[in-house]
Amino acid sequence: MRAEPYEPTGSGVRATRKEWVGLAVIALPCLVYAMDLTVLNLAVPQLALHLAPSATQLLWIIDIYGFMVAGTLMLMGTLGDRIGRRRLLLIGAGAFACASVLAAFSRSAQELIAARALLGIAGATLAPSTLSLIRNMFLDERERTLAIGVWIACFSAGAAIGPLVGGAVLAHFWWGAVFLLAVPVMLGLILLGPILLPEYRDPHAGRLDIVSAAQSVVAVLALIYGMKHVAEAGPGWPAIAAVALGLAVGGLFIARQKRLADPMIDLSLLRHPMIGTALGVNIMAMFGAMGIFLILSQYLQLVLGMGPFEAGLWTAPSGVCFAIGSLATPHLVRRVRPVDLLVASLVLAAAGFLLLTQIERAPLPVMSASIIMLCLGLSPVGTLTTDLMMRVAPAERAGAASAISETSFEFGGALGIAVLGSIVAATYRVNMERLALPEAGGELPTTELLATARRTLDGAVTAAQQLGGPAGEALMQASHEAFARGLVFATLACAVITLFAALVARRLLRGVR
Known part of the structure; x- marks a missing residue:
């Protein structure tokens, strides 16, 4: 049966309860996406010990999801225009639940990479129904800004819930159980979506490319x-x-x-100076926001020796700070020019990254202070850049602008995980190749143990346990120092990129009122 298209409120008309309830339902896939990502960060040490992936495979396990979302997002956006955004949302929710089960019971690194790729495709079916629906549901300028702030805060809430729930699950179950957390949420979306969420279909949808x-x-x-x-x-x-x-x-x-x-990406939009600049700033901000927390989760568990739940407690303030910053942004822009708030936020985040380079001096105090600074600094960026792109884009190209905006979130985060993870892996490999240990007893020859230790940090932990004695302690200390040095280089790269984003915003967006 053909669903009736959703009719948005008229320009300047305040949203009704129907729109706000729809926003609450839209928040569910955003929440699940962030939970799935942060939960996996905590599970990395355990799955690495059980599946024994190489450094490259470990990075693919983490960020193949984001790249598949970014690569298929706009294709799924067009599909949603054709068959209906709500229908696509429900189909994607079912596919996401099934792929989560496949990931949970993967028996090798290759199987988990394939399952994560399927999760990415399923996630791409969920995302297009969010921001585009907000555009159609909230045409009042202030309400739309608030709705976008709530939309972004849902990612932060998922990031805050993920470490706590995931840490508790990992303390009692195997690593695959973290993927099963998304299943009941998706089943709830399948049940509530048809009741609470209006349908929206574009009668002039483009072709599937x-x-x-x-x-x-x-x-x-x-x-x-x-x-x-x-x-x-x-x-x-x-x-x-x-x-x-x-x-x-x-x-x-x-x-x-x-x-x-009718291109998949409208390159003419990118030639608009404000849209292109906002998009670039958003990608650079997400680069550091997503990539650095994966590395911190490994540092807390494999270097400082924390359990997953304790590590989740130490990283949970990041989601709280993101939620606070995202929800406060609509109120701040009434008193501060958007470009001034954007620049100040990026400078604060860069200062947080710079502070994090001193993590070896006092790990927990430095990490806690830097997390608060960089999260409060980065949280307004998504709201400001997204609202700017939607504000200046021509009305007839709003769908294309929203698709590009959503893609920048996914692509920036996945790129950050890939690049920062590669920086840490390369630094670790170079430092560990210089390592030489005295001969020691063990089940395996020292040379084979060293080859294992030089691949990844979790490999070094396993090798040190098998090696034992002074040589094992020396190997453990050397691997910790090598990983910490990689973390310092990665955070320094984040600081430089974030400062560059602030300079770009200050120079090219200064005309925004």
């Missing part, structure tokens, strides 16, 4: 594969070939978008 979606995914994954190969094994022909393939396919993708009458 599967070729462009495939080109974007291949280009990004090839480039990231080359970068990760360099991080794990150093420069070589496989890395060069992967980068060349990525660049070639990326060029074909851009050429195709320019040629199509």
Whole structure:
């Protein structure tokens, strides 16, 4: 049966209870996405010990999800326009629940990577129904800004809940149980969505461009594969070939978008100075926001020796600070110019990243203070840049603008995990290659133990336990120092990129009122 299209309120008319209830339902997939990501951060040490992935496989397990979401997001947005945003939301919820079960019971690193890729595709079906529906449901300027703040705060709430719930689950169950947390939430969405969420369908929806979606995914994954190969094994022909393939396919993708009458990515929007700048600033902000917490979760568990629940408690303030900052932004912009608030927020976040480079001096006090600074600093960025893009985009291109905005969140976060993870992996590998230990007893020869330890930090923990004695202690200390040095380099890169984003915003967005 054909669903009736959702009719938004008229321009300047305040939203009714129907729109606010719809916003509450829209929040569910955002909450689950953030929970799934932060829960996996805590599970990394356990799954690494059980599945024994290489450094490259471990990074793929983490960020294949984000790249698949970013690569298929706009394709799914068009599909939602055709079949209905609510219908796509419910289909995606069912697919997400099934893929979560597959991930939970994976028996190898390859199976988990494949399951995470399916989760990414399912996640891409959930995302397009959120921001575009907000655009149609809240046309009053202040209400739309508040609704976007609530939308972004849901990601923060999921990030806050994820470590606490995930830590409690990991304390009593195996690592795969963390994926099952999304199943009841998705089942609840399937039950409540048809009752509470209005349908919306675009009668003039564009065609499905599967070729462009495939080109974007291949280009990004090839480039990231080359970068990760360099991080794990150093420069070589496989890395060069992967980068060349990525660049070639990326060029074909851009050429195709320019040629199509209805492109998957409207490059003309990116030529708008404010939209292009806001998009770039958002990607740079998400780069540090998502990437650094994966590394911190490993540092707390594998270097400081915390359990998953304790590590979750120490990182939980990040989600609280993000939620506070996101919800406070609509009130702050009434008193402060958006560009001034944006620049000040980015500078505060950069200061938090710089403070984090001193983590070896006093790990927990430094980490706690820096988390508060960088989360409060980064939390307004998404609201401000998203609202700016939706405000200046032509009304007839609002759907394309919202798709690009959502993609920037996913792509920036996944890129941050990939690049920062590669920086840590490369720094760790270079430092561990210089390590030399005296001969010691053990079930395996020392050379094989060292080869295991040089691959990943969790491998070093396992090797040190098998090696035992003074040599095992020396190996453990050396691996901790190598990982901490990689963390310092990664946070320094985040500080530089965030400061650059502040300079770009100050120079190019100063005309925004």
